[in-house]
Amino acid sequence: MTDPATEPVDTLEPFGARLRRAMDTRGQLCVGIDPHASLLTDWGLNDDVAGLERFTMTVVAALADRTAVFKPQSAFFERFGSRGIAVLERAVEEARAAGVLVLMDAKRGDIGSTMAAYAATYLDKDSPLFCDAVTVSPYLGFESLRPALDAARVSGSGVFVLALTSNPEGAQVQRATSPGGASVAQVMLDHMAAENAGVTPLGSVGAVVGATLTEADADLDINGPLLAPGIGAQGAMPAGLPALFGSVMANVVPSVSRDVLRHGPDVAGLRSAAARFTDEVRAAVQLG
Ligand SMILES: O=C(O)c1cc(=O)[nH]c(=O)n1[C@@H]1O[C@H](COP(=O)(O)O)[C@@H](O)[C@H]1O
Numbered sequence: 001m002t003d004p005a006t007e008p009v010d011t012l013e014p015f016g017a018r019l020r021r022a023m024d025t026r027g028q029l030c031v032g033i034d035p036h037a038s039l040l041t042d043w044g045l046n047d048d049v050a051g052l053e054r055f056t057m058t059v060v061a062a063l064a065d066r067t068a069v070f071k072p073q074s075a076f077f078e079r080f081g082s083r084g085i086a087v088l089e090r091a092v093e094e095a096r097a098a099g100v101l102v103l104m105d106a107k108r109g110d111i112g113s114t115m116a117a118y119a120a121t122y123l124d125k126d127s128p129l130f131c132d133a134v135t136v137s138p139y140l141g142f143e144s145l146r147p148a149l150d151a152a153r154v155s156g157s158g159v160f161v162l163a164l165t166s167n168p169e170g171a172q173v174q175r176a177t178s179p180g181g182a183s184v185a186q187v188m189l190d191h192m193a194a195e196n197a198g199v200t201p202l203g204s205v206g207a208v209v210g211a212t213l214t215e216a217d218a219d220l221d222i223n224g225p226l227l228a229p230g231i232g233a234q235g236a237m238p239a240g241l242p243a244l245f246g247s248v249m250a251n252v253v254p255s256v257s258r259d260v261l262r263h264g265p266d267v268a269g270l271r272s273a274a275a276r277f278t279d280e281v282r283a284a285v286q287l288g
Contacts, residue, residue: 012125012156015101015133016202019158019225022068022101023253027278028285030069030103030227032257033059033091035076039258043265049083052076056091059261062270064098066278069132071227071255074106089128101132103160103227109137109144116147123151123159133158135208135227139173139184142191149195149205158204158225163188164218166210166230175217186218196223202251209244211236211254216244226252231277232259238280242288249288254281 012018035055037047045051056077060070070091077088092102108118115136121127122134133152136145138161145161152159163185164174174185182190189207196203203224209216212230220226226245230236231254238254245252256277263269 014156014199015152015158015204016196016199016224018132018156019069019101019204019253020202022099026066026068027282028068028253029274029278029281030071030253030255031059031063031067031260031274032105032229032255033070033072033076034257034261036258036261039261039264042262045265049080049087052080052084053087053090055264056087057094058265058267059270060091060095060098060100062264062267063260063274064095064100066271067100067274069101069103069253069255070095071103071105071229071257073257074104085129092129092131096132103133103135103158104129104131105135107135107137107162108148109140111140112144112147115144116151119148119151123148123155123157125155130155131157133160133204133206135160135162137162138188138191142188152204156204158206160206160208160225160227161188161192163192163207164209164213164216166212166234166236170210183218189218189220189222192224193219193222199223206253210234211241211244213244220245220248224251227255228252229255229257231256233257238277238284239287241281241284245288247288249285252285252288254284 040047040051077084176184178187192205195205206225208227210230211228260273263273
């Protein structure tokens with residue numbers, strides 16, 4: 001079988017199809033790569049570019065043969081300036097070469113013409129930071145994301161749109177009532193469903209829905225993937241996901257960062273933590 005992330009970029013299948021296959025073969029877990037200063041210290045590394053590089057490459061090497069999706073958090077690389085970005089570029093390249101889909105967690109959102117520049121950064125196959133997908137914020141209006149949605153379609157990549165985030169403050173904006181009477185989050189979810197309409201096996205426009213929520217109180221059936229961060233350190237566990245996601249559990253990509261990363265630098269520790277979460281997610285999907 002072709003590796004989802006290593007096909008020549010010109011012939012990339014749509015992201016949704018590649019993600020479906022990766023989830024079906026590797027399990028549905030996403031491992032976040034968030035090189036917090038405190039984690040570098042706990043690993044016995046300096047909080048500098050060399051420490052960042054050692055940390056990141058250790059995680060990639062330990063988990064690249066078994067993980068469906070890596071989600072590097074761009075902020076932790078950006079804080080080291082251009083040399084941090086160089087580490088990120090290398091991590092993206094190595095992960096993709098090993099068959100992992102890379103979702104860049106950049107949470108970009110801006111007016112359309114600036115959004116086009118972000119799209120060129122992450123979703124243009126000729127960019128050094130080209131990834132399989134990127135997180136974006138729709139809170140300048142869903143249509144402000146159009147350049148990213150268009151670029152993703154051209155390159156066969158994906159876009160994950162913030163809907164209901166895992167932080168409690170998110171509700172202030174996302175649960176507010178829109179002029180039509182639906183919640184703001186539901187309006188965004190409806191746009192995502194429209195983008196994915198009729199696509200098989202899975203659309204390439206995903207929603208971010210925090211695993212920490214007690215109830216969605218929204219229609220999550222968008223025919224696209226649902227990234228569910230907040231597993232582990234923020235208190236959510238895979239066993240709680242079926243109650244939140246119900247009939248769309250098969251499309252949920254639960255994401256964990258610190259609660260896997262804290263088991264390094266021991267490679268066996270990283271692998272067994274990721275394997276435990278992968279098994280728990282598999283059991284939750286079967287229940288859902
Ligand atoms: O888009 C995200 O990934 C995201 C959305 C959200 O609602 N909540 C959330 O925690 N995240 C990200 O997911 C990661 C969570 O990390 P841990 O709490 O260490 O597992 C961080 O990189 C967050 O920025």
